[in-house]
Amino acid sequence: MSVRSPLARRFSVAKLPDHWFVACRSRALRGQPLGMTLQGTPLVLFRGADGRPGALEDRCPHRNAPLSAGRVRSGQIECAYHGWRYDAGGACRAVPGLPSPHQARASRAAAYACVELDGYVWVYSTPGVEPRRDPFRYPFLEDAGYTTVHRELQVGSTLFAALENTLDVPHTAFLHGGLFRTRRKENDIEVVVRRYADRCEAEFIGEPRPGGIAGRLLAPRGGVVTHFDRFVLPSIAQVEYRLGSASHLVVTTAMTPAADFVTKLFVAATFRLPVPGLLASAFLGPIAGRIFKQDAWILGLQADNVRRFGGERFASTQLDVLGPQIWRLLRKAERGGASSPCEGVEHEHRVRMRV
Amino acid sequence: MSVRSPLARRFSVAKLPDHWFVACRSRALRGQPLGMTLQGTPLVLFRGADGRPGALEDRCPHRNAPLSAGRVRSGQIECAYHGWRYDAGGACRAVPGLPSPHQARASRAAAYACVELDGYVWVYSTPGVEPRRDPFRYPFLEDAGYTTVHRELQVGSTLFAALENTLDVPHTAFLHGGLFRTRRKENDIEVVVRRYADRCEAEFIGEPRPGGIAGRLLAPRGGVVTHFDRFVLPSIAQVEYRLGSASHLVVTTAMTPAADFVTKLFVAATFRLPVPGLLASAFLGPIAGRIFKQDAWILGLQADNVRRFGGERFASTQLDVLGPQIWRLLRKAERGGASSPCEGVEHEHRVRMRV
């Protein structure tokens, strides 16, 4: 039972090469450089002369000052210390004081592929390579029948813990009791768990309309519920609800592991509801805010506790339908697997859950 | 002389298995859970259905959230994340959402023996075992002729450094000069040092009445002084004074090593004095408070310095009568020795000290 056992040294931290992560929202990247960290590596983002985003290691190759402390001039990032300049590809374009300008070009900052999509800037987690895949696309952003609300959040936990939390059903009735599930558990439902090469999902069959305030807003007249929770590599958590024919809600969260215990959440809640979108936002916004605060609170406590015990020692039951699957996929991706999506179900099983 | 020498890596930190430590005062543990650390291990205390205290590792076996962030319901501690519940013995009694309740019982939180005595909650330092001994008893608590004042304090030092400080005579004349000893040293006295299997003591022979304000209060008319300083495993420091037939003062401190450099002190000052107890408390309280502040100050500085030098390098003289004995006993207890008290003196020697 000693906490000093080497068995306790496990932390659910995975570092995923060759994957796209959201760096920031498009509107957060303007004329000045923006520093961030991705999986612990400091990066600087800036817009090149054509307005397209670039990402470099946030370290001037010369004397290692952070490039994010510098300025963008003519689409190049200029180091604040000696004024060396780099383009979005990482090539050094100027070294003030060198009599012969072409000498500068020997120097190069590590560059990360960068792309702007759907109002987000995405960055590729391996520097100096051509991306092997495309970023995930938030669904229904272009569909006029849907309203989308974007939020940027941060939690003090591992990527894994944040993903599991976002896709975990049992804690919602408890931690968020009254907000969108009640603590009274009266229905046994069936959950189908499916794993694919690059994702996994849980389908909840027989689930009653969510209780609490949220449920009453989403489906005032009740109806049949379709509910999927999905994880897609490397870091997408998606919760999809259909209630009758009128309500469709997809909450997609692209998570960015900034550091081992810091995860950013870029949430897009997309919905088509029987009530006007603005009205729904006005009601659901505060509820979502409160749910998030509770989740951020417990995730922070969990992470602190794992660290003070020197590691994790998790015990799962059949109710933890997606966590173990997510961890398996993350570990595979860490080793460079899960190269491309495929359609076939690799694994499927069913469990019962009381909700 | 290099501070980088491996010789300097020693820290007076001992971790004692199979011993009782004070967790908190009884009145501090009410309806809600109480988090603490014992020798670096986070524990949660709570009262079971029968009101008796229980102590578990402060980590839910499920997802490692701290149980102390949860609530006590019907004498069980309920995790704040998914609502798993544990009884005072560590058995899992409920997992919300599991269709079959008996599945929950496979999970178990590490439990520490706990007992309530003399207004204190004691916890046993090894989990999952039946205690091999009883907690130390504060003396004279039941004796109507004595008044007892309780105080709870904390210092930023190792258990060893706090024990040695509490039982060290030479620093009192210096650090606390004027409060209960004077800096003028005029008397050579004899100190008899005795070591037993589970304790050691120093008897001071020929000591004059303590000087300063405290001495004048304790024995307004002077008289023969009997003075013992005692250490009892695992962490009891006791100072006993008799002045003439009227004054008897025993200050017993049960120390709890919360972490390597954090020690809690649960002090009971028990006395029978020629002045009314309340009056004595009124005068001695502020003096004791000032003495404690000075000790906490120097202990904190000492600990900080030991850490910035990367270890201790102590040099002792014959004046350090108990420190080396205490350390030897702590080390023996750390290795699992000193199983039970016995009466025989294992070692005795005499030194001279000028006070």
Add this chain to the structure above:
Amino acid sequence: MSVRSPLARRFSVAKLPDHWFVACRSRALRGQPLGMTLQGTPLVLFRGADGRPGALEDRCPHRNAPLSAGRVRSGQIECAYHGWRYDAGGACRAVPGLPSPHQARASRAAAYACVELDGYVWVYSTPGVEPRRDPFRYPFLEDAGYTTVHRELQVGSTLFAALENTLDVPHTAFLHGGLFRTRRKENDIEVVVRRYADRCEAEFIGEPRPGGIAGRLLAPRGGVVTHFDRFVLPSIAQVEYRLGSASHLVVTTAMTPAADFVTKLFVAATFRLPVPGLLASAFLGPIAGRIFKQDAWILGLQADNVRRFGGERFASTQLDVLGPQIWRLLRKAERGGASSPCEGVEHEHRVRMRV
């Protein structure tokens, strides 16, 4: 490109034995002890009975309390815990309570040679030895034709980074643009770089009068410029300017590596100018202050970045005329080389620089 490569583990931290460093200005050391750290080792400074400074390891040999928390009594430092006293040579002179006073003398605190010169207290970096050389002397302090302004500053960087920054020309036009060089670069000049056994220097040939406000103050009518930047082991950075016959400015900075990433700067700016010394100080002081703030800012960012990347990875060009030479000398001194100054040039080369 991984930041986890062992190649990145390099930090420009050198620990130099057998060298003199400024401990403090003379006027900062009065009747009470002064704590400091030198290359990470805590020291306590105090004045002995004759007023001369002494330096001991800041740790009482008895129980390791910091001696700097004590008091100076009759030229001896007295520990705050038990009152043990040490003279400036580290010998224990009193242990209160010991019946036989000569027993105290077995104890000894590590002592560092200490000397007072030019208004500074210097300390030798190896304890318990006779210094093999003399401290560096600030030039012209006695010359009535010169005015000297002293400043004490601190930066959050390695000694090496602070030295290189102080003697680096290219960053001045950029980071301090407008203050004493302009960003417009119109002149190609020649730099002669010379390395000696214990120093190196860069001579700038053909340099125009410095631009900006500072240049106009130093040489209102322009003129031929002589400019030397010098590093002298272990930690002296000197910038010397002559402008015509009227202006001569020598800024000498003795640096003290307090810790790996904390460097103190003891600056003496000595000058003979065509304007009154007071007037020059009044104008140049604020400019120097602003330059220092900019340097401290970038040095702190650089050090933070090096640490968050887990090490340095510097790339140099021909413009980095002194940095590599300084590093080579520091490393040699760290291994105990560079025993005494000699006059012969060991190495000389020339580079071109646009200023």
